[in-house]
Amino acid sequence: MAVFTEVSLEAARPLFEELQLGTLLELKGIQGGIENTNYFATTDQGEYVLTLFERLTHAQLPFYLYLMQHLALRGIPVPRPAANAQGEVLFTLCGKPAAVANRLSGKSQLQPQPPHCAAVGTTLARMHLAGQDYEREQPNLRGLPWWNATAPEVYPHMDDSQRELLQSELAYQNHIAASAAYQALPRGPVHADLFRDNVMFEGETLTGCFDFYFAGVDTWLFDLGVCINDWCIDLATGVLDPVRTQALLDAYQAVRPLEAAERELLPAMLRAAALRFWVSRLWDFYLPREASMLVPHDPTHFERVLRERIARPLTLHTPQHA
16 A cells, blocks of 8 residues: 555545544555555544555446455455445545545554464455355456566566566466366455455454455465465565465365365466566566655565475375364
């Protein structure tokens, strides 16, 4: 999250009044992330998050906002967008699409231990199952077509070995995506960005998942790969921690056991998940936008993760159910 659009109390107050959330007392810009403008908002009734969408359009946003509402109504701990008297959750503020949601309790766990990883695995599986009957459709906008289209824009900023890696991995992922086994994988709405800083904990209890604005319909296995590549690695090297990895996988499979094809393709989807974030971080790093609080992520982190997933593919063990 970052601040691209400055919002005053005076400009935002009418929206909070329309949503019957009380009188707006304070707005505080939230640093971090790279897609939207976010503020913590305090009213005389409670704490909220105000989001102004910088890239997503009014036409695209209902998928995300109503997905959050859908999951919240099914007991998944996610922010629930506030609706006005007509049931609308999407508005315009300072010329940008905007929404307000409840602020989650807890804090991010940036040094997760096995119990935190298990909680993420359980919640991710529950989220996947809860989204099965969500009726709106939208592809993962940062999926394979986007990787293919974006790579040529970042090639000029890469050295020969990086360019060779990116080209060969794109060829591999296009080959995988064309296979019958991949096309038969279970799929549905996925979060697609469930990193450590997008989950809240109180102690070892998971209190919420947020930032759904990369969500889309994709394979559940890709979503699982995104989580493993962040929650279960040594950040300095990209190496998987076997205990945390097993904790997350066992907890996920206790709710939704992986199919045989998913177990076989997990190493490929771990590579796909690393490739996705390497490409997007290269793009954000070398082709940045203006933002008053924006600090782009280092793209070499996911280059290391991708090289590590290629060199040492994950071998699944039989899940240990409680």
